[in-house]
Amino acid sequence: MATMKDIADKLGISLGTVSKGLNGGKDISEDLRKTILDTAVEMGYINRKALREDMRRIALFVENMDYEEEGSFGYDIVMGFQKASFSEKWNFSVIPLSHEIQSDNKYESFMLQEKYSGAFFIGLSLDDPWTEQLRTTTIPTVLLDNAIEKNPMVSSVGTDSTEGIDAAIQYLTSLGHEKIAFLNGSAGSFISDDRMTAYLSSMARYGLNVDPNLAVYGYFVADCAPYHVPGFIDRGATAILCGNDLIASGVIKTINEMGLSVPDDISVIGFDDIPIAETLKPALTTIRQSRTGIGKCAYFTLYSLINGVPISKSLLRPEFIIRDSVAVAKPRIAAKRENDPDSVMFVNPDLYAHFSRINMM
C-alpha cells in the first residue's frame, strides 16, 4: 500500500505538498492538487483517517430526482438510509450530482479528497461520466436501479420488477384482460429494460401474445401518454400498464380526453405508488416500491461491501396495491389501422428478438 512519501517521490515534490494536496490545503494550485489526488488513487494510497471509526463518512449522490421535499421519491430513500445508518455513527452527506462535478474530478479522487469510505448513488445514468469509472473502482459503492457487471466493490439495489409486474399481469388476467399494453419509461435506462424484460416474461408466463405495438418505451413523464395511448386503443388494448405513476396519470388524462373512462373502458396500472397515486381519479392501482426500504437496504448493502461481503445485488419486494383503476376487461374491437411508425417507439430490438420467438402473435 502506497504512503504519502511514495507519492512525493513519484511526483518529485515534498511530503508537505502531498499532504496539502490530500488534505485540501489552500496554497497549492488546483492542477497540482488534482495530480496528487489522481496519483494517490493510482498508487493505491488509502487515507487512514477515512477509516477511523469516529470519522466514518458516506456520500449519497442524487441526480435526476427530487429529494428535498417530504413525499418526493428521493426524500424517503434518503430518510431510509439515514434511519438505517443512524445507530452506527456514520456521517453522511447528500450531494447533488452534476455532470460538472464528474467532469472536474475523477470519482476516486473526489472520494479520497472528501474522505468518504463509500457511496450510494440515486439516479445515476448509464451515460454519466463516472459510470465508466465505476467498472474498476475499489471504493465500496451502491447503485440504485443500475448495475455494474463483475466489479465486486459495486452493488445494485432496487425493487424486484419481475415480481411486481407479474402480480399486475396476474391480476389483469384474472379479470379477463389479454391485450395488455405496456407504456414503459425511457429507452436506454437500466430500469426500463428490466421492467420490459419482466413484462415480456410475465406475458409469456400467462400465455398471452405480445403485440410489439403495445410494448413501447416512452419517457418517465405524464406528457408521453398522448403519443401512445390512442394507438393502444385502436389496437384493442383493454389495459395499460405504465412504467411509473406519472405516466399512468397522463394515460388516464388522455383516455378521458378521448371520451373514454377508466376503469370502465380501459384499466390502468402504475408503478411506484408515489403520493399522487391515491389522489388520482380513479385512485390508481399500482406496484408500490418501498422507498424507505430501498434506503435501508442500500445502507445494509453498503455496510456489507465495506465489511468485505461482495453483494452483487439486493432486491426489495414490491407490494401490489389494488385501488380503483382496474375493472373486468371490456373487449373492444381493434380499429383496422396500419401501424403508424412515427407514433410508436418499438421495444428494445434485442429484448424483443429474445422474446418474440417465444410469444409472438
Added chain:
Amino acid sequence: MATMKDIADKLGISLGTVSKGLNGGKDISEDLRKTILDTAVEMGYINRKALREDMRRIALFVENMDYEEEGSFGYDIVMGFQKASFSEKWNFSVIPLSHEIQSDNKYESFMLQEKYSGAFFIGLSLDDPWTEQLRTTTIPTVLLDNAIEKNPMVSSVGTDSTEGIDAAIQYLTSLGHEKIAFLNGSAGSFISDDRMTAYLSSMARYGLNVDPNLAVYGYFVADCAPYHVPGFIDRGATAILCGNDLIASGVIKTINEMGLSVPDDISVIGFDDIPIAETLKPALTTIRQSRTGIGKCAYFTLYSLINGVPISKSLLRPEFIIRDSVAVAKPRIAAKRENDPDSVMFVNPDLYAHFSRINMM
C-alpha cells in the same frame, strides 16, 4: 394481536394451561401442547419474550449438507453467519433439519415454542414439508439457494450464477471453445435450474449453439460423470462446465479412464471452489462461492427482514478462479453416434423450450 387469554378462551382451557403449552411446561399432553401452539400461530399471538433484546434467538436449519467439519461447505457458511451476528448479541442454534421435525411440528409452532425470532435455512429442498408452509409464514426467514415468490417475510440469498457462469463461458470462448457441455446438478432443484438458465443465456450471449445432448442434469456427486462424459466426448465437446466441484472431480477421473487428458484434450470447470478443487490433478479452474460471505449476507438479510425491510433476494459476486484444468480448445470430430436416450437426462423441457428457439443448432 391475540393474547394468551384469547387463546384460552378460544380453546376453552385455563390461562395456566395456555402458558404451559407456550412455554414448554411438562404436565400437559403433547397433543394439547401442539393444539395450543398451532392456535397461537393461527391467531397471530406473538411471544413478547422472543422480542426482548437480551433473549433474541435465531435458528439455523441445516439439511443435505456437511457443516460440522472445518472446510466443509456448511461450516464456513455457519461461521460467516456467526461472525456477522456476533456483535449484535444474537444467540443462534444450529439445528439439523430432518423430515421428522417437519412432520411432527408446524414451522411457525416450532419457532414459537423455541422462541426464535427468525431462521436461516441451509439446504432446504423444494419437497420438504415446511417449504409449502413458508409460502405464508409471517416469521422472518432466509433461504439459501431457494426462493418463495411473493411472501415479503421470506428472502433468498445465494451466489450470482449468471455472472459466475458468464465468466466461465467468456473465458472458454476466448480460448476457442465452442462446443461447451454443461453437466449440471440434480434436476428439480432451484439452484440447478438457476445455473441451467445462466448457461443457456450465456451461450446465447456469445453466439454459441446449444446441443441439448450437451446440456444435461446429473446429480451433485462425482459418480454421475461416467453416465454423461462419454456421450459429451462423442459429440465433440471440447470443454465441460460442471454444476459443482465434486461433479468436476468425477469428470476428470472419467476423462482419464477414457485415455484422454485434462486440459490437453478436454477442459473442465467446476463450481464452488471447495478445498479439494486446488488439490485435484490438474488443479481445478472453478467459480468460487464465498461461503463466509454467504453466511454474512444471510445475517444482514435476516436482520433487514426482522427490521421490516422486505428484501426479496440478495446475491453475492462469484469469483472466477483460473487454475490448470482449462487450455486452448483442441477441436475434435464428433463421432456419428445417435443419441442414446437412456444415458442422457435432457435439460428441463420448459427452460429448453424457452431458449431453444433463440440459439438452437
